Amino acid sequence: MSDYLGLVCSRWCHWSELELQRIGRRPLASGQVRIRVRHAGVGFALSLFVSGKYQRKPPLPFTPGTEAAGEIIEVAPDVTRLRPGQRVAAALDWGGFAQEVVTTADTVYPVPDALDLASAAALPVTYGTVWAALAWRAALQPGETMLVHGASGSLGTAAVQVCRLMGARVIATASTAAKRDAALRNGAAHALPSDPESLAAAVKGLCPSGGVDVVFDPVGGDLFDASLRCAAPGGRLLSIGYASGRIPEVPANLLLVKNLSVIGFNYGYYIGWGLTDERRRLAPRVQDVVGKIMHAVTQGEMPKPVVQHFGLHQWHEAVDTTMSRRAIGKVMLDMP
Incomplete structure (x- = not known):
């Protein structure tokens, strides 16, 4: 697709002022992958993120969403650890509340065949x-x-x-x-x-x-x-x-x-959200932890995440459920 649907923050605002828009596809840079997003987790920090009060400020306009799972569509030529068609989960800088996201390969994690993508989306960050x-x-x-x-x-x-x-x-x-x-x-x-x-x-x-x-x-x-x-x-x-x-x-x-x-x-320090970007240096350590978590879930040593599902067009209800602390488990946006 040349463009795709996603939530957009065009100015620092209350989360309820986000808008669903068509977003133009951007090219891959070195070390990046493109993911077809199937599920994206909603976190409590979203309200700070879109109001410009979080410790990191993305360039406007941007799509929020820091955790997602789906399939890889494309990889940059220098990415060898991942491949197109692979099922993955990712810790993102932003961009998860959309049908596609481009992100660094360092914080993208293969998902075992036995694990559903909705469960996988909750694992790398939460x-x-x-x-x-x-x-x-x-x-x-x-x-x-x-x-x-x-x-x-x-x-x-x-x-x-x-x-x-x-x-x-x-x-x-x-x-x-x-x-x-x-x-x-x-x-x-x-x-x-x-x-x-x-x-x-x-x-x-x-x-x-x-x-x-x-x-x-x-x-x-x-x-x-x-x-x-x-x-x-x-x-x-x-x-x-x-x-x-x-x-x-x-x-x-x-x-x-x-x-x-x-x-x-501050887990963000390990996945590139700190004052300096340390994700590449620390990627093996984080990849080891995410691998252990996925293994524990797929082997039945730990239950799957508790998830509440909302469609992308229900994004307002999904975010409100999180912000009002009514959520039990992880609130998840399912992409069309």
């Missing part, structure tokens, strides 16, 4: 973030207990599954009974209300050691503050994001008294 955070930064060990905030959202759902695969126990938090039930069905041992005032007492009642070994926190705000009281001596707190809207400040005296570690984790 599950990659979780796996890398737990393995590389928190050094989660079998037998440990991890507290997962926002446990019914896309990151939280993935965190519960990966934590269990790594042999640890999960205590989940979520805002509603339905979301807590979803976390339990997903494998959490316990699910608690995300109430900062009562959380520490509830967690300590479930942990004979006096608290959890690891906290996985994509929420921040008051829940992060409560997590300091939920952690056992020597605990590690993973700061993943701030969906609450408030970036917390850490009282250093609590870190000292309880021997706590607060660990920041």
Whole structure:
């Protein structure tokens, strides 16, 4: 096709002001591939991205969407790891909310035949973030207990599954009974209300050691503050994001008294979204992690991602479901 359908951000705006448009096909540059997109994941950071408040600002106009899966249409002459016709998933700078995307081959990952593309689309960014955070930064060990905030959202759902695969126990938090039930069905041992005032007492009642070994926190705000009281001596707190809207400040005296570690984790650094583009240097490390995740899912060692499907023409409902935190699992746009 000479052009294709996609969502376009023509100026910094509220996400609801995006427009479906025909987009002209652009040529491949060195090291790039062209993908026919079948499914694209919707993330919470979209609202920051299109309003110009994210740490990276694409050149206007652009198509948002940072995770997708489909088939390769074309590869640049210097790309040898991938081939046309191959089923792949990708971590993208942007461009996923369209029928086609051009992206660097470094962050494109072959999908096993046994894995459907909708599931695969959720793995490189969402599950990659979780796996890398737990393995590389928190050094989660079998037998440990991890507290997962926002446990019914896309990151939280993935965190519960990966934590269990790594042999640890999960205590989940979520805002509603339905979301807590979803976390339990997903494998959490316990699910608690995300109430900062009562959380520490509830967690300590479930942990004979006096608290959890690891906290996985994509929420921040008051829940992060409560997590300091939920952690056992020597605990590690993973700061993943701030969906609450408030970036917390850490009282250093609590870190000292309880021997706590607060660990920041920015997966974007590994896939080219940092202040400097390190994706090529770090690509083998990330490719190894994504390969392990896909293997675990295809072998039945870990459930497939929980996915809510919307057609591209339902994009407004899909984004609203994510932004209003009604989503259970990953919201996915299916391309026509």
